[in-house]
Amino acid sequence: MSFLELDRVGKRFGPTTVVDDFSLVVRKGEFISFLGPSGCGKTTTLQMIAGFLDPSRGAIRLEGKDLTAVPPAKRGLGIVFQSYALFPHLTAAENVAFGLEMRRVPRAERGERVRATLAMVGLEGFEERYPRRMSGGQQQRVALARALVIRPSVLLLDEPLSNLDAKLREEMQIELRQIQRNLGTTTILVTHDQSEAMSLSDRIVVMSQGRIEQIGTPQETYERPATTFVSQFLGKTNDFAAEIDRGTAPARLIAGSWSAPAPPGVAGPVTISVRPERIGFGEAGLTAAVVTRIFQGNHWLFQCDSECGPAIVIRQNDGTPQPAEGEAVRLTWRTEDMSLRARGSV
Amino acid sequence: MSAMVDTAPAHPVAPARDEGRASAPWALAAPALMLFLGVLVIPLAMTVLLSFHDWGQYKGIEPVLILKNWHEIATDPYYLEMFGRTFRIALLTTLITAVLGAPEAYILNRMAGPWKSFFLLVILGPLLISVVARTLGWALLFGGNNGLVNKLLMSLGLIDAPLPFMFTETGVVVALAHVMMPFMVLSVWAALQRLDPQIENAATSLGAGSFTIMRRIIMPQIMPGVLAGAIIVFSLSASAFATPAIIGGRRLKVAATLAYDEFLNTLNWPLGAAVAVLLLVALVLIVVGSNALIERRYAEVFR
Numbered sequence A: 001m002s003f004l005e006l007d008r009v010g011k012r013f014g015p016t017t018v019v020d021d022f023s024l025v026v027r028k029g030e031f032i033s034f035l036g037p038s039g040c041g042k043t044t045t046l047q048m049i050a051g052f053l054d055p056s057r058g059a060i061r062l063e064g065k066d067l068t069a070v071p072p073a074k075r076g077l078g079i080v081f082q083s084y085a086l087f088p089h090l091t092a093a094e095n096v097a098f099g100l101e102m103r104r105v106p107r108a109e110r111g112e113r114v115r116a117t118l119a120m121v122g123l124e125g126f127e128e129r130y131p132r133r134m135s136g137g138q139q140q141r142v143a144l145a146r147a148l149v150i151r152p153s154v155l156l157l158d159e160p161l162s163n164l165d166a167k168l169r170e171e172m173q174i175e176l177r178q179i180q181r182n183l184g185t186t187t188i189l190v191t192h193d194q195s196e197a198m199s200l201s202d203r204i205v206v207m208s209q210g211r212i213e214q215i216g217t218p219q220e221t222y223e224r225p226a227t228t229f230v231s232q233f234l235g236k237t238n239d240f241a242a243e244i245d246r247g248t249a250p251a252r253l254i255a256g257s258w259s260a261p262a263p264p265g266v267a268g269p270v271t272i273s274v275r276p277e278r279i280g281f282g283e284a285g286l287t288a289a290v291v292t293r294i295f296q297g298n299h300w301l302f303q304c305d306s307e308c309g310p311a312i313v314i315r316q317n318d319g320t321p322q323p324a325e326g327e328a329v330r331l332t333w334r335t336e337d338m339s340l341r342a343r344g345s346v
Numbered sequence B: 001m002s003a004m005v006d007t008a009p010a011h012p013v014a015p016a017r018d019e020g021r022a023s024a025p026w027a028l029a030a031p032a033l034m035l036f037l038g039v040l041v042i043p044l045a046m047t048v049l050l051s052f053h054d055w056g057q058y059k060g061i062e063p064v065l066i067l068k069n070w071h072e073i074a075t076d077p078y079y080l081e082m083f084g085r086t087f088r089i090a091l092l093t094t095l096i097t098a099v100l101g102a103p104e105a106y107i108l109n110r111m112a113g114p115w116k117s118f119f120l121l122v123i124l125g126p127l128l129i130s131v132v133a134r135t136l137g138w139a140l141l142f143g144g145n146n147g148l149v150n151k152l153l154m155s156l157g158l159i160d161a162p163l164p165f166m167f168t169e170t171g172v173v174v175a176l177a178h179v180m181m182p183f184m185v186l187s188v189w190a191a192l193q194r195l196d197p198q199i200e201n202a203a204t205s206l207g208a209g210s211f212t213i214m215r216r217i218i219m220p221q222i223m224p225g226v227l228a229g230a231i232i233v234f235s236l237s238a239s240a241f242a243t244p245a246i247i248g249g250r251r252l253k254v255a256a257t258l259a260y261d262e263f264l265n266t267l268n269w270p271l272g273a274a275v276a277v278l279l280l281v282a283l284v285l286i287v288v289g290s291n292a293l294i295e296r297r298y299a300e301v302f303r
């Protein structure tokens, strides 16, 4: 069931293409994150949905209706800006009430809804405060309340937490997720923080240079990255060059002295991608030497020099003895823990 | 001085060291204080004193303390009319610069890069030209039968007689508004710089149309800038000399031109001093009063 649909949307500023061929189907109630490095076109895409920018090509549909024909003031979307963009001359309650006034909601109902929404974001008693007299986190909550009180069909959040310190950000993430779950508002979050995207979203859209690299659940994008970019962007990863040997009866996948039965349907030179925490030290496997060993409390971090290039290994600190620096080791992993893609593909 | 008073109770011990330090701010401020005293306070005090002196056609200035000049100003309706005109002109000029200058600054702020700098230069450019030259420009355009615009309009048959401009209040107000415009535009411009660039988008997304955004979101936020500009323009217009002197001439006197005439033509310095002092006191009261009002109105929001 598609609710919000972006169909091959593109945006050019003069000669430069900022967003290209962006297709996405969002289901009702879903929490989607746009994740990508700075300048990859996340804000631009969000602004096209909001209506502040017109797409150069493609269509945006909400419940099957073309959204590009609707002026931004009539789209009924809730938006939280990175700078919050609160109205500094209005109190918290007046800020939140503004959208309801524009919708000509009767005064009594307006007051009731403003109070309820401010309470929901944990700001009871702050009704009469002016934004300048509030902390960053409180302003953030006012901005969220202002966007939610109009009961938007879609909530758009442009890096709403990036101005907060780490601890407050974590708290707000949890709160945001709870509020979104309770209200069931379809939400799109723009972020360049991969852990934020992982912990909040139902699905992540990983973007790079205006293009979609992968769309998937947090687990899928982390464990089955579709491209090198995705695997590198979402946490640390090891990439090993590997070959398929069709000479033996069941074809084998070979990387250095590590080998396993080749999965069906793959051919030619491939790249194996394994997360550091999925690699173990064993009797057989990739020959390597430990270069550095770093103790990090609950885990050990090993930097190894393997026959297929440098490798990072993370082992839980479970009390078992760990190899020392300079020691020769064999690196091994289960086939379920790796992802394969044809080499040469980016 | 206030710093001294504030910190004194905080350091009850080591009074000797504090005393040594307490004199330092005074010593450091001395050169500036001397200058302030020499070029502002003393002449001002002398002017105030002068306004109480007597003057006669043949005896000149007599250094006595009488209320003759003040009595004359208070009773002769001529002075009431003249001060009324001065403040009416200043008020109208302020209104015109606010009504035209605020939108001007807003439009300017929304222009794209190169155009923005170009038009900013156009608006601020007049500040680089002498007020006299700018005012004479208006006189060339509208001055009697020979004014360029008047000639054109008459030869087109649109008007029969030249538009009255010289020696009229309208003329003074128009020319003053032109001279004062940059101060208003700059002041509003500064307020616009503090606006969140996304604020209009935020209001739009909540369903506000462009008129509502202007009235409910932009206007209240640039109001402090408009009011600050208004105070500057009002006080500069009320005490302006060159423009009223050229456009208003002898027939249409304002406080500044009257004081000038008393000093240099009639040579009645004491009366001129009384007019000048009254203008100063009135302006200080108006500016300080309205500033206090503004501060109180906006303290909550913008501080």
Ligand SMILES: Nc1ncnc2c1ncn2[C@@H]1O[C@H](COP(=O)(O)OP(=O)(O)OP(=O)(O)O)[C@@H](O)[C@H]1O
Binding pocket: A013, A018, A036, A037, A038, A039, A040, A041, A042, A043, A044, A045, A192
């Ligand atoms: N009005 C514009 N004219 C020309 N180029 C633009 C314009 N707006 C954005 N861009 C370019 O488009 C690209 C994408 O911008 P966008 O703001 O969407 O990035 P982003 O992914 O939101 O980055 P960030 O994480 O830094 O906010 C950038 O390279 C930017 O320079």
Ligand SMILES: [Mg+2]
Binding pocket: A042, A043, A044
């Ligand atoms: Mg952005």
